Amino acid sequence: MTRYTGLAGLALGLAATLAAGAAAAQDYTFKLHHMLSAKSPAHTQMLEPWAKQVEANSGGKVKIELFPSMSLGGKPPELVQQARDGVVDIIWTVNGYTPGLFPRTEVFELPGVYKNDIAAANLAMHDMFESDLAEEYKGLEVMWLHVHAGQAIMMVDKEVRSPADLEGLKMRIPSRTGAWVLETLGAAPLAMPVPEVPSALSKKVVDGTLLPWEIIAPLKLQNQVKHFIEGHEQTRLGTTTFQVSMNKARWDGLPADIQKAFKDASGKDWWAEVAKIWRKGDDFGIKLAEKAGRNHVTLTEAETDAFMVALEPVIERWVAQVGATGIDGQALVDKARALIAENATK
Incomplete structure (x- = not known):
């Protein structure tokens, strides 16, 4: 075998290995669909950093593609059903766009229950999720819930x-x-x-x-x-309650290490961090006005x-x-x- 042939074989082998790695990575590509623009703070300061953290946690096995402004079709009130039907993998949406589907979670929207503390509400939802809220998210695997700064x-x-x-x-x-x-x-x-x-x-x-x-x-x-x-x-x-959730069947089909990559990026510390992101955005908005x-x-x-x-x-x-x-x-x-x-x- 000539030196040229050996190098060519090595190059082909490396190419095949890289292609196989790329193909494997494609097995864990997720589409995240939401209603606001790519320039909104929710997109740039919350959804993008979270997606990158999941990707990092997975060691490069996961790719999350964000589709803002309902760019995959439909209207905002259809996002929950899109996730439940598997039309998209992950959604970020307002619970209230589908009234009656999340009645227990609505308690955090009520005036006099929520007053002005985003973090306290987010963390309270985290603490109540398994015991009181989870049953109304059938067909979904909730990554996290949150509120905004209030009405x-x-x-x-x-x-x-x-x-x-x-x-x-x-x-x-x-x-x-x-x-x-x-x-x-x-x-x-x-x-x-x-x-x-x-x-x-x-x-x-x-x-x-x-x-x-x-x-x-x-x-x-x-x-x-x-x-x-x-x-x-x-x-x-x-206030208003929001969710970031994945299609349940897609979630159940993931191996344990990929599920862990998502859960590690979506723990209680993240629910608290989301509150800081929304408070910062709220302060910026009123200064702009x-x-x-x-x-x-x-x-x-x-x-x-x-x-x-x-x-x-x-x-x-x-x-x-x-x-x-x-x-x-x-x-x-x-x-x-x-x-x-x-x-x-x-």
Whole structure:
């Protein structure tokens, strides 16, 4: 055998080895689908770092491809079903886009249960997951749950300082609990996914919306909204719950080392880190609005208390609603409040 032939054989052998390695890696490629843009903080600061950590944990065996802005098709309310059906492998979505599917987890959305502490709510959900929440995620393997900084009030024209100021106004809502908040305050709720909000505000289809400050930057809401209103000590009118979940059949088919790569990237420390990411994004968003000359209103303690007293019937309504399906809502409220207090960072 000539030296040339030997080198050629070696090169072919190396190429075959590399090709086999690449093929093996393709066995663990996952598609992660979500509704916000590739420039949103949720994408760049939460989903991308998590995906890279999973990939690193796997020793290069896993590749997670992110598909933002519903680029694989469908609408945001279809994401849960896309994951359950295996159309996509992993989703990040708002639980409230599919009302009624995650009633136990809704307890963390309620005003007076969630007030202003993202980390405490995330960690409380972690602590309650196996005992109280897991059963409603059938067909899914949950990587993690989280909330955002909470429902602040964004108004196109009108400054709001009391519950009466919202009476008769049309307001966009993110979930059924958000709808109950607005109905209790005398407003008319209109449900729509968050990507539709800028157009609805600019055309005055709605007078305002309930959202966290984090979304100001990616949706450029400082261009449509004049008044950004929150309660004393960043108190909000409840919040929204989210999930990052994988198709259960896909999960069950993975070897133990690949499952470990995902779970190690999604532990309790990560649930707490996600809270820091959302708080940072919230702080950045309101600074952007202030820089644009918009009105950032922080309600007094008395004004905030007036809202919270007015919203007490929301919890009563939720307890009755889930109670009709056999869920002990009051027990969930009590447990969620206790665990939020136990995990408090504020």
